[in-house]
Amino acid sequence: EAQVTQNPRYLITVTGKKLTVTCSQNMNHEYMSWYRQDPGLGLRQIYYSMNVEVTDKGDVPEGYKVSRKEKRNFPLILESPSPNQTSLYFCASSYSVNTEAFFGQGTRLTVV
Amino acid sequence: QKEVEQNSGPLSVPEGAIASLNCTYSDRGSQSFFWYRQYSGKSPELIMFIYSNGDKEDGRFTAQLNKASQYVSLLIRDSQPSDSATYLCAVYSGTYKYIFGTGTRLKDLA
Numbered sequence: 352e353a354q355v356t357q358n359p360r361y362l363i364t365v366t367g368k369k370l371t372v373t374c375s376q377n378m379n380h381e382y383m384s385w386y387r388q389d390p391g392l393g394l395r396q397i398y399y400s401m402n403v404e405v406t407d408k409g410d411v412p413e414g415y416k417v418s419r420k421e422k423r424n425f426p427l428i429l430e431s432p433s434p435n436q437t438s439l440y441f442c443a444s445s446y447s448v449n450t451e452a453f454f455g456q457g458t459r460l461t462v463v
Numbered sequence: 464q465k466e467v468e469q470n471s472g473p474l475s476v477p478e479g480a481i482a483s484l485n486c487t488y489s490d491r492g493s494q495s496f497f498w499y500r501q502y503s504g505k506s507p508e509l510i511m512f513i514y515s516n517g518d519k520e521d522g523r524f525t526a527q528l529n530k531a532s533q534y535v536s537l538l539i540r541d542s543q544p545s546d547s548a549t550y551l552c553a554v555y556s557g558t559y560k561y562i563f564g565t566g567t568r569l570k571d572l573a
Contacts, residue, residue, distance in 0.1 A: 394507070410562075
């Protein structure tokens, strides 16, 4: 089954404790991206990747890192999480940047 | 001005009526336009995409694009209770970025 898998689905952590949210797709898509979704602000792009080893900042990259060492995986790293990073996070992939995006199930992150 | 704007709603539509959702965008060079549906607590899923001016129909859904006026709309005919969701407009403007509007919540009056 074609899918984008994110883990974990829910995470509560403390300020400053490094964490990684994993994202994996099995559709051989080139384009992958991370979004955060906050009430009233919609989906905002954090980082995107056009292909292996090619990443770039989206609209809200501060406090986040990504890597794309393999085509299927695109982890999101929070080196030192802060409470303002409490949000719902989505990973998405698509064949190319201007085609349909397939979303993961979402990760609800709470930083206390 | 926001790059992609939508009325947040909620938009109340009686069952069986036509729901009309609108989206405006600021970048005249935008190339591709998408409508996603997101149920509460779930991830967005694609309903329609449109690349050219005019109308595109798929079942009960019609997407309309007017590049001169920089708007894209989604019509939902014969609204059903299952259409109650938030509808997200997304635009690709050619800069490797895919930009979403804040979404319009559709409330179906069953």
